[in-house]
Amino acid sequence: MKQKPMVSVIMPAYNAAAFIAESIRSVQQQSHLEWELLVIDDASKDGTSEVVEALKEKDDRIKLHILPTNQGAGFARNIGIKAATGDFISFLDADDLWKPSKLEKQLKVMQEENMQVCFSSYELMNEDGQSLKKQIKALKTLSFDxxxxxNYIGNLTGIYSARALGKIYCPLIRKRQDWGLWLLAVKKAGGARGIQEPLAIYRERKGSISQNKVEMLQYNYRVYRKVLKYSSIKSLFWMVLFLWEQLFVKQKQKVAL
Incomplete structure (x- = not known):
């Protein structure tokens, strides 16, 4: 009998004690059982690591790395990626949730269609965990261009084949490093496959980067300059394309449940 692939789940956490147990349980409830969860506590001050330790004692698939100083989500994810032993690498933040069939359905599609990067639609909830009755619809296929x-890949839904592509790390920029990682992965893979069924739930929290549009533009420019290595002029050109896409195209992805 062919052994099922191992999935490494990377979970950066910073002051996530209020949410992380629920997020970890959503991994434990996966119908695909072959996984390891690498939690990287980014120098939390609220007892996050104690919550993880308690769960870790009952499930040896959970591994905890505690950073001595706060380094940011991208740095923390890279610590997890480096330590990962799985055939596939996926990501879940410490306040978001997966639906039970998330990994199983993605692995099935990737195997059947020979795709190395996969993502899905996802639902939205508020900070208290109440459904906002909205979802972000995934594109069926996604090209590098x-x-x-x-950024059409919700990081909480993304998975890539480390076996086929090798380990792909987050660029060392403070924000939008998840977009940078998926740009590198999709470019190497030649495209990505989107599953339109929502397989995860994103928690919208006050003050997040996605809520601060001016900051988001600044960080997006850095992706073009520092990750894709574009010139200032070319980066500005792509920023114009980004604004058009964000304001007039991507907004259509948000639909009511």
Missing amino acids: KLKKA
Whole structure:
């Protein structure tokens, strides 16, 4: 009998004690059982690591790395990626949730269609965990050029084959490093497959980067300059394309449940 692939789940955490147990349980409830969860506590001050330790004692698939100083989500994810032993690498933040069939359905599609990067639609909830009755609809297919115009991969839904592509790390920029990682992965893979069924739930929290549009533009420019190594003029050109895509195209992805 062919052994099922191992999935490494990377979970950066910073002051996530209020949410992380629920997020970890959503991994434990996966119908695909072959996984390891690498939690990287980014120098939390609220007892996050104690919550993880308690769960870790009952499930040896959970591994905890505690950073001595706060380094940011991208740095923390890279610590997890480096330590990962799985055939596939996926990501879940410490306040978001997966639906039970998330990994199983993605692995099935990737195997059947020989795809190395996969993502899905996802639902939205508020900070208290109440459904906002909205979802972000995934594109069925995603090219590198399309992804350059806007980030179409919800990081909590993304998975890539480390076996086929090798380990792909987050660029060392403070924000939008998840978009940078998926740009590198999709470019190497030659495209990505989107599953339109929502397989995860994103928690919208006050003050997040996605809520601060001016900051988001600044960080997006850095992706073009520092990750894709574009010139200032070319980066500005792509920023114009990004604004058009974000304001007039990507907004259509948000639909009512």
